[in-house]
Structures are given as C-alpha cells and as structure tokens.
Amino acid sequence: MxxxxxxxxxxxxxxxxxxxxxxxxxxxxxxxxxxxxxxxxxxxxxxxxxxxxxxxxxxxxxxxxxxxxxxxxxxxxxxxxxxxxxxxxxxxxxxxxxxxxxxxxxxxxxxxxxxxxxxxxxxxxxxxxxxxxxAIAGRTAAAALAVINPGPGDTVLIGGAAGGVGVFAVQLARLAGARVIGTGSATSSDFLRGLGAEPVAYGDSLADRVRALAAGRVTAAIDLHGTETVHAARELGVPDGRICTIAAQVDRVTPANGANAAPGALEEIARLVAVGRLRxxxxxxxxxxxxxxxxxxxxxxxxxxxxxxxx
CATH class of the missing domain: 3.90.180.10 (Medium-chain alcohol dehydrogenases, catalytic domain)
Incomplete structure (x- = not known):
C-alpha cells in the first residue's frame, strides 16, 4: 500500500x-x-x-x-x-x-x-x-502536420525544429515523404541532421538562406516558436493555407493545438516509437x-x- x-x-x-x-x-x-x-x-x-x-x-x-x-x-x-x-x-x-x-x-x-x-x-x-x-509535443506536432498535410514532393520549412515539438514535427514530415529544412542555432546543426532535417540558421535574412538551400522552392511551413518562420515562408511564396503556427496568432494562418489532434494520433506516435520509426x-x-x-x-x-x- x-x-x-x-x-x-x-x-x-x-x-x-x-x-x-x-x-x-x-x-x-x-x-x-x-x-x-x-x-x-x-x-x-x-x-x-x-x-x-x-x-x-x-x-x-x-x-x-x-x-x-x-x-x-x-x-x-x-x-x-x-x-x-x-x-x-x-x-x-x-x-x-x-x-x-x-x-x-x-x-x-x-x-x-x-x-x-x-x-x-x-x-x-x-x-x-x-x-x-x-502527450503534449506529439499531439501538437501531429496537429500541425495535419494543417499543412505534407507529402512526397513537398519541401517543409520548420522553425524551432530542435525543440520538443520540433523533433516530432521533423520526423513526422520526413515519414510523410517530405524534404525538411529546420531552423535552429549553429550548435543544433548536427542534431537536426540526425533527425533528417537540413539545418539553417534562424535570424535576419532567414528567407534568403532558405532560398539558397531550397533553390527557392518551399511548399509548406510550420512555425514552432513565434512568427519569424511565417514571414520567411510568405516571402518564399508559401500560401497561407500551408503555413501553421503553434505559439503565435497570425492573420489568415491556421494555428495548431494538441487538443485538436485527430483521434488516435497519440497512439500512432507511440506505435511509431515502439517500432523504431520515430525517436x-x-x-x-x-x-x-x-x-x-x-x-x-x-x-x-x-x-x-x-x-x-x-x-
């Protein structure tokens, strides 16, 4: 007892x-x-x-x-x-x-x-x-991915990719077949590569760096930190309907919340972890x-x- x-x-x-x-x-x-x-x-x-x-x-x-x-x-x-x-x-x-x-x-x-x-x-x-x-990070990432619905042929820009939600978002987007570019600090580059993302430094002129890396073609974006990635994505021509935020409200951009994740999303994430497809x-x-x-x-x-x- x-x-x-x-x-x-x-x-x-x-x-x-x-x-x-x-x-x-x-x-x-x-x-x-x-x-x-x-x-x-x-x-x-x-x-x-x-x-x-x-x-x-x-x-x-x-x-x-x-x-x-x-x-x-x-x-x-x-x-x-x-x-x-x-x-x-x-x-x-x-x-x-x-x-x-x-x-x-x-x-x-x-x-x-x-x-x-x-x-x-x-x-x-x-x-x-x-x-x-x-529970929180997995559901939030799943909800964000549902907004932008990535697939083969997509290049997804993920802001704050090395954080708690980012590690799920990067891997889920890769599992969906998308190419992923992840923003982070200089010290996070190797970590992001290990998740399957191509790292890019956040900060001023982010859109220029992403444009050079992606040959100007980014098709979707998730901002996990604030609004910097939203603005960069818009500058790169990503339509608002394929941009998502979790920590800020931006006009015409859909925010994601873990409470809105699809039924069964968390169990599916746990299954992916169990079978070694998501770490x-x-x-x-x-x-x-x-x-x-x-x-x-x-x-x-x-x-x-x-x-x-x-x-």
Whole structure:
C-alpha cells in the first residue's frame, strides 16, 4: 500500500522556477471512473511554465493556487476506481494530467482522451522516460502536420525544429515523404541532421538562406516558436493555407493545438516509437528535487530534445 502522504511539486504563488517546491500531501485516491498512476517520469513542456507564470494566464487554463506542475507523465497503474474497465493494477501507462504530473501519484480519468486527464497503454519497447515525452509535443506536432498535410514532393520549412515539438514535427514530415529544412542555432546543426532535417540558421535574412538551400522552392511551413518562420515562408511564396503556427496568432494562418489532434494520433506516435520509426531525443533528466534546475534549462529554449523529471 502507498504511504498516506506522497510528494508533489507545488506552487504556492505563480512565477518562475523559484516558486517551485516539493511538498508532502495526502496521497490521492482514485474515484469512480478514475485510475491512480504511480508516476515514474514526467516530461516538461514550455506550456508548463508559461501557464503558471502569472495568475491571469493560469486562470485561462483553469488553474488556481496552490497548483501543481507539469502535464506529461508515464508510470504504472496502482489503483482502480469503481466502474473502470480496460485497466488493471500493474499496467504501464502514459498520458496527461494538466499541471500536476510532477508528483509521485496522479489520478486521471480512465476514459479521458485529452491531455488534461488521460491514460494510454505504454507499448512494449517504449521506456517510461520516452513515454513521458509524448502527450503534449506529439499531439501538437501531429496537429500541425495535419494543417499543412505534407507529402512526397513537398519541401517543409520548420522553425524551432530542435525543440520538443520540433523533433516530432521533423520526423513526422520526413515519414510523410517530405524534404525538411529546420531552423535552429549553429550548435543544433548536427542534431537536426540526425533527425533528417537540413539545418539553417534562424535570424535576419532567414528567407534568403532558405532560398539558397531550397533553390527557392518551399511548399509548406510550420512555425514552432513565434512568427519569424511565417514571414520567411510568405516571402518564399508559401500560401497561407500551408503555413501553421503553434505559439503565435497570425492573420489568415491556421494555428495548431494538441487538443485538436485527430483521434488516435497519440497512439500512432507511440506505435511509431515502439517500432523504431520515430525517436524521442532526451536532452537531460533530473530527479524531482532538481525541478528548478530542470525548468530553467527547458525554459532557456536552447535544449535539443526533451527534458524529463524522474520520480
């Protein structure tokens, strides 16, 4: 039996990494239709620290104080609530628990299908650290790819290609048969090549560098950071209908959100990982006690791949 108390990362005020603390709280119990998961790993995403940075942003996500932290998790089912079918204690699972994943235990909706409260079976061949990186970034990349619908003959420009969503977007576009040009820093070039992208430096005159690399032919674009890639794509003649953003709103450009990913998209990504067709680079892992250091690294936006908390 789990102890009567367990650890969570807790915010008693909104702010940056300095407000993150480990607290002992009563161990949660699974209610009707719920399962409790013993968390082994939690993957970090930019949305984790963006939505807890201030009270106004937190309120838009339905968060109030005291609040937890992190959304992506992986672990093992250890308690089943009344009325639950399809899960048993000992099942390996992964999914989302909105702003409460960095904890020894999470309770989620056994039938849930959105990242706020969900669980999916972890396929054989996918370790927990990897599984803990899939829900938010994988769904977001799948939603973005659905907007631009790449295929053979396409050249796709992906801005912010070395980040957490970028590693999925690059590989999914390549699996669809497209050529991929990925923007990043000078230090990310080898990393991007390893994913199958042709690297190009972001910054002023981006369109000129891409034009030289692609012989002027870019057919679709995804901006995973802001709007720089959108403007470059337009300059290169990409129609607005084949441009997508995830972190900015641009007139006539469709934004992508993981919540809008097609049903089954996350399971398909997990399957691709399991069979070795898609890899999830993990840049660093930290124990829960080093949550502040981990968030500082992830929030710096220069990490190549995912950052994971071990529990």
């Amino acid at each position: 789990p102890a009567s108390t367990s650890r969570v990362v807790r915010l008693d005020s909104f702010g940056g990494p300095e407000v993150l603390n480990i607290r002992e709280v009563p161990t949660p119990q699974a209610g009707t239709g719920e399962i409790r998961v013993r968390v082994t790993a939690a993957g970090l995403n930019p949305m984790d620290w963006i939505m807890t940075a201030d009270a106004g942003t937190a309120a838009r996500f339905g968060l109030s104080l005291p609040a937890g932290f992190g959304t992506d998790y992986a672990g093992v089912v250890d308690q089943i609530g009344d009325g639950v079918t399809g899960f048993e204690p000992g099942d390996r699972v992964f999914g989302g628990a909105l702003s409460r994943a960095v904890a020894d235990f999470v309770v989620v909706d056994a039938a849930g299908d959105i990242a706020a409260s969900e669980a999916h079976r972890t396929p054989d061949g996918v370790d927990d650290r990897t599984a803990a990186c899939l 999830v680079p993990i840049a660093a892992s930290f124990p829960a006690e080093q949550i502040r250091t981990a968030v500082e690294l992830q929030a710096g936006r220069h990490v190549h791949g995912k950052v994971v908390i071990d529990l």
